[in-house]
Amino acid sequence: MDSIYKSIIEALIFASDEPIAANDIIKVIKEIDGQDIEITIDDIEATINELNLKYQNNENSFNILKIAEGYVFGTKQEYAKYLGYLTTEKNKRRLSQAALETLAIIAYKQPITKPEIESIRGVNSDYMINTLLEKNLITIKGRSETVGRPLLYVTTKEFLKYFGLNTINDLPKPREIEEIMKDEDFLEQKRKIMMNGIEESLETEIEDETESGNEDTLE
Known part of the structure; x- marks a missing residue:
C-alpha cells in the first residue's frame, strides 16, 4: 500500500474519539480520493500491523489496539499500573x-x-x-x-x-481473575485506592463537623 495511505490510516485512528472500524476508514478514503481507490479490510489490518511493528521497533509507549470491533491508540500493557493509578485518582466515572x-x-x-x-x-x-x-x-x-x-x-x-x-x-476467565486478585501490583493498587477512599471520607467528616461548628457559633 502507498505510504501516504499508511499515514492517513494512522491519522484517522489517532484523531477518532471512538474506536474506528476498518470499513469506516475505507469509506473516508474513498469519499476523499475516489470510489475507484482499491483498498480492502485486509489492507487496513496489514497497515496497522506494520504501524505497530514500527512503534515496537521505536520503543514507543503506545500502539494500535482493536477494541469494540474498531481501532484506537492505547498505551502498552507494561504502563497499565501507572495509568491505572492516575485513572483511579481522576476518573469521576468510577x-x-x-x-x-x-x-x-x-x-x-x-x-x-x-x-x-x-x-x-x-x-x-x-x-x-x-x-x-x-x-x-x-x-x-x-x-x-x-x-x-x-x-x-x-x-x-x-x-x-x-x-x-x-x-x-x-473477558478474563474465572481462573485468570483469581490470578489477578493475587498479583502484587493489583494488591498494591487496591491498597492505595482504599487509602484514598478513607482519606476522602475523613475529609468529608471534617468538613461536615466544621460546617456544624460554624452554624453553632452563628446561633
Missing part, C-alpha cells in the same frame, strides 16, 4: 463495588433478567441496574419467555470500550 458486582454478573451471564441477578446477589438490584443503564454499560435486549416475561439485560459496546475489550469473549 463504578462502586456494588455496580461492578452487578455488571460482572450481567457480563458473564447475559442475557439475564433482574430476578436472576438478584438471586445471585441476594439483594435488590433496581438502583444498580438503573445506574448501569444510565452509563450505557448495559442495555435491554427483549424479554424472557419465563413467567411474567421479565426484561433481559446485556452489555453494550460502551462496556467493551470502558474495559478495553474487543469482544465479550475477551
